[in-house]
Amino acid sequence: xxxxxxxxxxxxxxxxxxxxxxxxxxxxxxxxxxxxxxxxxxxxxxxxxxxxxxxxxxxxxxxxxxxxxxxxxxxxxxxxxxxxxxxxxxxxxxxxxxxxxxxxxxxxxxxxxxxxxxxxxxxxxxxxxxxxxxxxxxxxxxxxxxxxxxxxxxxxxxxxxxxxxxxxxxx
Amino acid sequence: xxxxxxxxxxxxxxxxxxxxxxxxxxxxxxxxxxxxxxxxxxxxxxxxxxxxxxxxxxxxxxxxxxxxxxxxxxxxxxxxxxxxxxxxxxxxxxxxxxxxxxxxxxxxxxxxxxxxxxxxxxxxxxxxxxxxxxxxxxxxxxxxxxxxxxxxxxxxxxxxxxxxxxxxxxxxxxxxxxxxxxxxxxxxxxxxxxxxxxxxxxxxxxxxxxxxxxxxxxxxxxxxxxxxxxxxxxxxxxxxxxxxxxxxxxxxxxxxxxxxxxxxxxxxxxxxxxxxxxxxxxxxxxxxxxxxxxxxxxxxxxxxxxxxxxxxxxxxxxxxxxxxxxxxxxxxxxxxxxxxxxxxxxxxxxxxxxxxxxxxxxxxxxxxxxxxxxxxxxxxxxxxxxxxxxxxxxxxxxxxxxxxxxxxxxxxxxxxxxxxxxxxxxxxxxxxxxxxxxxxxxxxxxxxxxxxxxxxxxxxxxxxxxxxxxxxxxxxxxxxxxxxxxxxxxxxxxxxxxxxxxxxxxxxxxxxxxxxxxxxxxxxxxxxxxxxxxxxxxxxxxxxxxxxxxxxxxxxxxxxxxxxxxxxxxxxxxxxxxxxxxxxxxxxxxxxxxxxxxxxxxxxxxxxxx
Numbered sequence: 001x002x003x004x005x006x007x008x009x010x011x012x013x014x015x016x017x018x019x020x021x022x023x024x025x026x027x028x029x030x031x032x033x034x035x036x037x038x039x040x041x042x043x044x045x046x047x048x049x050x051x052x053x054x055x056x057x058x059x060x061x062x063x064x065x066x067x068x069x070x071x072x073x074x075x076x077x078x079x080x081x082x083x084x085x086x087x088x089x090x091x092x093x094x095x096x097x098x099x100x101x102x103x104x105x106x107x108x109x110x111x112x113x114x115x116x117x118x119x120x121x122x123x124x125x126x127x128x129x130x131x132x133x134x135x136x137x138x139x140x141x142x143x144x145x146x147x148x149x150x151x152x153x154x155x156x157x158x159x160x161x162x163x164x165x166x167x168x169x170x171x
Numbered sequence: 172x173x174x175x176x177x178x179x180x181x182x183x184x185x186x187x188x189x190x191x192x193x194x195x196x197x198x199x200x201x202x203x204x205x206x207x208x209x210x211x212x213x214x215x216x217x218x219x220x221x222x223x224x225x226x227x228x229x230x231x232x233x234x235x236x237x238x239x240x241x242x243x244x245x246x247x248x249x250x251x252x253x254x255x256x257x258x259x260x261x262x263x264x265x266x267x268x269x270x271x272x273x274x275x276x277x278x279x280x281x282x283x284x285x286x287x288x289x290x291x292x293x294x295x296x297x298x299x300x301x302x303x304x305x306x307x308x309x310x311x312x313x314x315x316x317x318x319x320x321x322x323x324x325x326x327x328x329x330x331x332x333x334x335x336x337x338x339x340x341x342x343x344x345x346x347x348x349x350x351x352x353x354x355x356x357x358x359x360x361x362x363x364x365x366x367x368x369x370x371x372x373x374x375x376x377x378x379x380x381x382x383x384x385x386x387x388x389x390x391x392x393x394x395x396x397x398x399x400x401x402x403x404x405x406x407x408x409x410x411x412x413x414x415x416x417x418x419x420x421x422x423x424x425x426x427x428x429x430x431x432x433x434x435x436x437x438x439x440x441x442x443x444x445x446x447x448x449x450x451x452x453x454x455x456x457x458x459x460x461x462x463x464x465x466x467x468x469x470x471x472x473x474x475x476x477x478x479x480x481x482x483x484x485x486x487x488x489x490x491x492x493x494x495x496x497x498x499x500x501x502x503x504x505x506x507x508x509x510x511x512x513x514x515x516x517x518x519x520x521x522x523x524x525x526x527x528x529x530x531x532x533x534x535x536x537x538x539x540x541x542x543x544x545x546x547x548x549x550x551x552x553x554x555x556x557x558x559x560x561x562x563x564x565x566x567x568x569x570x571x572x573x574x575x576x577x578x579x580x581x582x583x584x585x586x587x588x589x590x591x592x593x594x595x596x597x598x599x600x601x602x603x604x605x606x607x608x609x610x611x612x613x614x615x616x617x618x619x620x621x622x623x624x625x626x627x628x629x630x631x632x633x634x635x636x637x638x639x640x641x642x643x644x645x646x647x648x649x650x651x652x653x654x655x656x657x658x659x660x661x662x663x664x665x666x667x668x669x670x671x672x673x674x675x676x677x678x679x680x681x682x683x684x685x686x687x688x689x690x691x692x693x694x695x696x697x698x699x700x701x702x703x704x705x706x707x708x709x710x711x712x713x714x715x716x717x718x719x720x721x722x723x724x725x726x727x728x729x730x731x732x733x734x735x736x737x738x739x740x741x742x743x744x745x746x747x748x749x750x751x752x753x754x755x756x757x758x759x760x761x762x763x764x765x766x767x768x769x770x771x772x773x774x775x776x777x778x779x780x781x
Contacts, residue, residue, distance in 0.1 A: 010521060023176045023343045033176060034309065035343040039201055039286070044553060045739050047520020059415070059422040060309070060342040063494045080520045107755075116755055 009073030014120035104168035118159030125163020184209030186317030200251035389443035530703035570605025
């Protein structure tokens with residue numbers, strides 16, 4: 001299996017953490033992994049994008065129109081980076097507004113859980129439950145346990161679990 | 172052997188620990204910052220005894236590593252590409268004098284550039300110095316090249332550069348890791364004044380020896396570029412590539428169905444380029460395409476006018492070689508179908524901004540309010556973002572703001588006494604890096620301006636590395652603390668005050684007082700230390716008073732707060748034509764109420780949670 005994934009959001013929303021989780025999940029499944037990330041000044045609240053490629057690639061970058069799926073941490077990211085995903089690919093968006101994508105209001109869910117920091121994990125859980133990613137929930141849970149720091153591990157797992165159970169919406 | 176997911180910079184840090192380096196020095200800078208940080212982690216994990224340090228600048232880091240290598244021990248220095256400009260002096264001469272223990276110079280380039288003030292090619296700099304340079308195409312390869320570079324360095328007693336680019340530094344990959352190599356060497360500096368002092372009379376010989384070394388390395392068989400052979404009708408064609416441009420080209424050739432149909436070379440050592448390879452390419456091929464970042468280093472060494480590359484402008488002579496650009500060039504070069512042009516729509520995302528609650532925002536607001544007609548030279552760090560609200564007028568290179576401020580002053584002062592107030596802003600880490608000699612010079616030469624040292628007790632932009640004033644070294648141990656006020660006083664400054672910029676009225680008064688000092692008969696440079704910890708520092712945040720910020724009905728939608736204060740937590744509601752607070756991002760610093768002309772922003776002190 002090969003998959004090209006983009007993750008788009010604002011600096012500080014946990015784009016890099018989701019990138020790491022997906023990379024580690026690829027490793028756990030014995031796949032070759034390559035990612036590309038944004039660091040530096042753009043992370044000060046600017047729009048950032050990560051690329052994740054699993055299953056034998058050479059280049060860390062994904063061209064516009066060639067990603068198999070995209071995770072979008074805010075709705076406005078889809079206007080900026082939505083065209084990275086090919087026409088047959090999945091777009092999974094954190095929003096309460098319906099559109100031509102799978103969506104779930106991860107921000108509201110995370111706020112109800114008491115920490116906006118897990119918005120990214122709610123969205124990831126939702127994306128995995130809807131079979132849009134190369135890995136399943138079991139593998140991802142182990143990875144979350146492995147790489148979360150002690151302070152956030154429980155909360156991360158709970159956020160991810162919430163995402164798995166949400167119905168969300170799709171068109 | 173185990174596989175781990177490593178960031179390119181972590182792979183490099185791992186490589187340094189595995190290959191028995193006993194000293195690693197660096198100064199933080201995107202995209203190189205994580206190299207030293209990861210080396211610290213891997214050294215602790217494997218209990219390897221390594222001296223790691225955040226030096227105050229790259230020149231010093233280079234010289235520390237050089238001294239270590241003179242004793243026969245392996246050492247490394249890591250920096251971003253413009254860091255090598257700072258370290259250029261020791262770098263150039265170290266090629267002539269050479270090293271004893273292996274010295275690997277890691278210089279991370281930033282084609283694009285994504286987070287730098289130039290997109291210079293450090294391989295060019297290596298060629299200028301006559302120092303061999305490796306060009307890795309992915310994190311796993313970067314780690315292997317660290318070891319190859321150290322071996323090469325020791326064999327020829329020459330520093331060797333490894334030049335990753337942003338796309339390698341900030342890529343993650345599964346990488347083979349092994350146990351660190353244990354090299355026991357006792358420090359042994361053998362005196363040799365003809366070499367280590369090398370007055371001009373010795374340099375002709377040293378220069379000739381350097382040239383001989385480079386000639387030998389340029390003929391070594393193990394640096395012959397790797398060939399993916401093409402079978403078929405395209406015998407006259409070849410593609411030569413290195414670094415990430417190779418990885419991108421490989422994948423696109425595969426997609427276009429040309430992988431294995433055209434000869435495709437991967438260069439590991441762009442300088443010195445293997446001489447047999449140069450000969451082979453120039454004689455066996457008629458159509459040659461070179462992809463490399465960012466300058467034509469390989470292309471130039473072919474000295475072949477017919478090559479398609481950056482000199483011929485078949486490849487753009489600036490910028491990153493993105494997969495999109497490589498694809499369009501390959502389609503023209505090879506007999507491949509050219510698809511109908513698709514309109515590439517680039518929509519700009521949200522621009523970066525200082526964090527909500529950032530103390531720099533308060534400083535900049537106060538400076539601009541106090542001196543609406545002032546001139547504001549600034550420098551490199553998070554605070555460069557002060558340009559978003561007109562409080563940063565220049566940004567050049569590390570430490571330049573102080574001397575630029577002096578130059579501006581001398582220009583205006585020559586025209587009469589009514590010169591504009593010049594307020595220079597510099598971060599604490601940048602001040603240590605290159606600000607101290609500049610301040611001495613400005614005081615000595617009677618310049619008059621206000622210098623605001625934005626002291627947030629960290630190197631924030633690059634991931635919060637400690638400064639000498641924080642007093643914690645790279646490995647987490649305590650160092651000997653060096654205080655900024657002591658340095659300022661020792662520089663001869665006669666006006667030095669310190670204040671928390673969160674307290675806007677006090678801070679504005681201080682600025683006005685500083686301006687009066689500058690203009691006094693015996694005035695000069697006035698220094699204000701704007702002291703408030705970076706809000707990314709969790710410990711400091713806990714001690715900060717938190718306010719609940721709200722906007723009441725008095726808001727008339729004037730947008731002064733948005734334009735002049737530019738806090739991401741102040742959001743304009745287009746329907747109600749009023750500002751509201753984004754409570755998700757607001758940290759309750761309590762500064763913005765004094766910014767609103769209508770008094771519509773209120774702050775209520777919150778009970779501290781325990």
